[in-house]
Amino acid sequence: MGDAAATGREARMIAIDEARALVLAECGRLEVERVPAARAPGRVLAEDLCAQVALPPFDNAAMDGFALACDGTHLPAGGVWEVAGVQAAGDARAHAVHGAWRIMTGAALPPGTDTVVPVEQVDVLARGGGGEPERIRLTADAARGQHVRRAGEDVGPGMRVLDAGTRVGAVEQMLLAALGVSTVAVRRAPRVALVSTGRELVDDPAQPLAPGRIRNSNGPYLAEEFRTRDADIVLQATIADDPAHYAEALRQAMALGCDLVISTGAVSMGEFDFVPAALDALQARIVFHKVRIRPGKPLLFAVLPTGALFFGLPGNPVSAAVGLRFFVDPALRAMRDQPPERPLRVPLAVDVRKKVGLCHLQKARLAADAQGRLGVRPLPGQESFRILPLARANAWAVLPEAADVLAAGTMVEVYGQAPGTWRLVEEGCDI
Numbered sequence: 001m002g003d004a005a006a007t008g009r010e011a012r013m014i015a016i017d018e019a020r021a022l023v024l025a026e027c028g029r030l031e032v033e034r035v036p037a038a039r040a041p042g043r044v045l046a047e048d049l050c051a052q053v054a055l056p057p058f059d060n061a062a063m064d065g066f067a068l069a070c071d072g073t074h075l076p077a078g079g080v081w082e083v084a085g086v087q088a089a090g091d092a093r094a095h096a097v098h099g100a101w102r103i104m105t106g107a108a109l110p111p112g113t114d115t116v117v118p119v120e121q122v123d124v125l126a127r128g129g130g131g132e133p134e135r136i137r138l139t140a141d142a143a144r145g146q147h148v149r150r151a152g153e154d155v156g157p158g159m160r161v162l163d164a165g166t167r168v169g170a171v172e173q174m175l176l177a178a179l180g181v182s183t184v185a186v187r188r189a190p191r192v193a194l195v196s197t198g199r200e201l202v203d204d205p206a207q208p209l210a211p212g213r214i215r216n217s218n219g220p221y222l223a224e225e226f227r228t229r230d231a232d233i234v235l236q237a238t239i240a241d242d243p244a245h246y247a248e249a250l251r252q253a254m255a256l257g258c259d260l261v262i263s264t265g266a267v268s269m270g271e272f273d274f275v276p277a278a279l280d281a282l283q284a285r286i287v288f289h290k291v292r293i294r295p296g297k298p299l300l301f302a303v304l305p306t307g308a309l310f311f312g313l314p315g316n317p318v319s320a321a322v323g324l325r326f327f328v329d330p331a332l333r334a335m336r337d338q339p340p341e342r343p344l345r346v347p348l349a350v351d352v353r354k355k356v357g358l359c360h361l362q363k364a365r366l367a368a369d370a371q372g373r374l375g376v377r378p379l380p381g382q383e384s385f386r387i388l389p390l391a392r393a394n395a396w397a398v399l400p401e402a403a404d405v406l407a408a409g410t411m412v413e414v415y416g417q418a419p420g421t422w423r424l425v426e427e428g429c430d431i
């Protein structure tokens, strides 16, 4: 085990695309389950969803006013109408009666009527005892069919309204509710274990820091990132550089049926960087260790004996964020049978200098200039220990491995800071 194997693995540091392809090759699909629509938000649809009903379900008024029958192309201003009754939203369709109907927005059009004149475009000539209009005169021409929302105009029965692979959010929930969908087929939530390593780490924010100690920031960061990615976090542990305790945490993760184990720290060259050896001892299959990226170079990817995917993210906070965004996120999408995310291509707003031979993944801001043209600006402070620029970033700029100087205006790939930052990124549109 150990050194020879590790040395061999390190001898072949691989490119980001190769590393990502190796990750995707190991991703199985999460099982499909049927859940009540109310529990669908956050889940990813496993099937296309076809409407069983029409939206709107019936012809109805788009304005408060009067529903009239028009036998030509329009009703002329000056026309006088007797009012037959009142139709409110929620009323069953009224019986056919000639004349005008006082109608409210959303009310079903009475049979025979096909045009709605807004209340602002009539004079009331006579009122009943309760003050209700009994006779009206149009003050403007009305085009036939105006202010009517036709049954099926939004969604026709049988229409595919949501594609498999769509994450159900609030808008999708609106659509499911409008269509009266009771259950949907979704991918189950991935089960995730988060393990922070390092004897310097302090978890309790109330505990004073002894000299040399630091707060565990990766643990809470990853927990929140996985919460927003709709995962079940079934284990969270902090291990103080003790390989036996570490192996025990991984065994526990496997026993809990984890799909993903995300570990931070202890993957580089230090005396206490025990992760590769611990994985060998557990008979995990290390797929790669070290990628030609900055930050995040010592990233390790393995498959545990249960089939769980193991990501050994480097301990520096920004390196952990890069590992999550560029390796774990593509895996999560594959597990949910979603197409790969496609980046935007955006011009650099400034000149950038970088190291040849490493693909730089830089904390950046995507913003529009005074003319509204988008550009991306890598932020000062790219070192992997610097958290503040990460908090100021809204994007990741991908600077290719082969480049050294990239002039302002050069088109580069840009990813949202989190998946779905821009809906069009998830949908794979270029701009």
Ligand SMILES: Nc1nc2c(c(=O)[nH]1)N[C@H]1C(S)=C(S)[C@@H](COP(=O)(O)OP(=O)(O)OC[C@H]3O[C@@H](n4cnc5c(N)ncnc54)[C@H](O)[C@@H]3O)O[C@H]1N2
Binding pocket: 196, 197, 198, 200, 201, 214, 215, 216, 217, 218, 219, 264, 265, 266, 267, 268, 269, 270, 273, 295, 296, 297, 298, 313, 314, 315, 316, 317, 319, 384
């Ligand atoms: N001789 C070499 N040294 C290092 C190399 C190298 O190639 N040769 N690579 C550097 C790079 S690049 C990185 S990235 C780090 C990766 O280190 P590890 O993954 O082994 O992580 P640690 O050594 O445990 O910690 C690194 C750094 O991150 C801090 N850390 C760790 N965990 C957390 C946490 N949960 N919350 C906040 N901060 C954390 C830790 O205190 C260290 O400062 O190795 C370089 N060294």
Ligand code: MOO
Binding pocket: 293, 294, 295, 296, 297, 298, 314, 316, 318, 319, 384, 385
């Ligand atoms: O690659 Mo390390 O992640 O630069 O600090």
Ligand SMILES: [Mg+2]
Binding pocket: 265, 266, 267, 268, 269, 270, 272, 273
């Ligand atoms: Mg280390």
